[in-house]
Amino acid sequence: MILGIDTSLGTAVAVTDVDGAVRAEVASADPLGHAEIIGSLLQQVMTDAAHGPIGATGVPETVTLTHVAAGMGPGPFTGLRVGIAAARAFALGRGIPVVPVRSHDAAALAILLADPFVDVPRFAVVTDARRREFAYTVYDGIDDDGLPRRVTEATLVPRDGIDDALAGHDADRRDVTAIPGAMVALAAARAVAADRVESLGEPLYLRAPDVTLPGARKKVGS
């Protein structure tokens, strides 16, 4: 089983089997409060997952995780880091590896798998990046490993420039306000199966830290 954690928008946590079957999934849409809620959500999915797949009514069994999938953003940094820190610490506690997942990949997977009978034309996952910007990543279908085919890297664009940017990629706009934890876990499971785990050491910050270098000494006057 795989534990998926993402705090790039709200807070999303899920446990899935390696084939993607959802064992447990909980989320908070609150774009703040990640640190407050992450522990309770983790405890809840671990308890729920012990009862088997959703709908099953067996006696609780031990939840044996093989990986922890961490949504690496893009997203507002402060919240995003909470989930990544949690994923790394949880994995450390179990002695299992962390699989970094691009949060937009998980959102794209959700869009692509929503209806198996529909061919989804090229589209962009668009999320709020705050500061009057959007973050977007363009995708085109699903590849042989079951992973979304990424056409662009995650990119920041001013909000009023998003439609022009997407027109340039001939991509439909898909605004996303929640990253499903189960899709983070599934993207990780498929990456592991295909031996395509990315070595994303850092979150997808997309922005440098907001600092001003100290200039010349300011006069205080006399």
Next chain:
Amino acid sequence: MTREPLVLGIETSCDETGIGIVRGRTLLSNTIASSMDEHARYGGVVPEVAARAHLEALQPAIEAALAEAGVDLDDLDAVAVTSGPGLAGALMVGVGAAKALAVSLGKPLYAVNHLVGHIAADILTGDEVEYPTVALLVSGGHTSLLLVRDLVSDVELLGETMDDAAGEAFDKIARILGLPYPGGPEIDRAAASGDPQAIRFPRGMSRASDMAEHRYDFSFSGLKTAVARWVEQREAAGEPVSVPDVAASFREAVVDVLVTKALDACARHDVPRLLLGGGVIANKRLRDVALERAQAAGVSVRIPPLSLCTDNGAMIAALASELIMSGRPASTLAFGADSTLPVTTIQVEPSS
């Protein structure tokens, strides 16, 4: 619970990622990864830079601490973490990690107060620590004067800085004098050959009119302005500025006000004990003046080793260990990072 709990503490309130492991009152590891170098070019701690560094440093620091202590995560009786006060974004990294580690291991979690952690550090020295004591905690993030009647149940805030922390004042004056960051050691070096009586800089919050409401509060912004103005006036008049004299006189003003207020608190509360903590305790002049004047006042001074004075995870583990040994239940999982957590909240969200 064992009588001597094995606790891992996580501290990320400022620019040090601290992981400590204690068994009861015995220190097993005090592992610190500092991002200080990354802040040097900005002349002060940049919260976003600190938070990024915490995220990258946490896992290796936990692993290093476990290796040094010679224990496994499964051996732990509890996980402890700083809930506040401190930089919100930095604290959240530690809180997220601590909660996940506790749930992953199925161990209780203790969320504790950073400032009270500084007091708890003294326990790890192995000496018998007596209460009540006055505690003066001075760092780049805080300047607080506390009255500790009991470590786990009764800590009172006597006063704190109204503006800059003392450590910040050192950084800012260093910049005015063209010295690099961090300012504390640089000011110290420059002051070594200076005359501390050369310039009489103001002692903040020390006028008679301050004594009613701000007897134990501190202010360093006026001092900073006074130093800047003094330097500017000399430069404008084409007179030489003696960096050693300015550094020594500035340092004397800071040290004087810190020690005066701390000893005044000891006298007024009839407490013949003073505990020093926080990174600025590295300043030898502060230690020397505190020891000298405390002795004259009949006050005994405790100064833990510097590695336990600067921000660290061992003090967080030590405080949780004391809470456990006094029978306190774990915290719930619902707490957050509280950048202004009052010192009276020793443990955050204890479960009932």
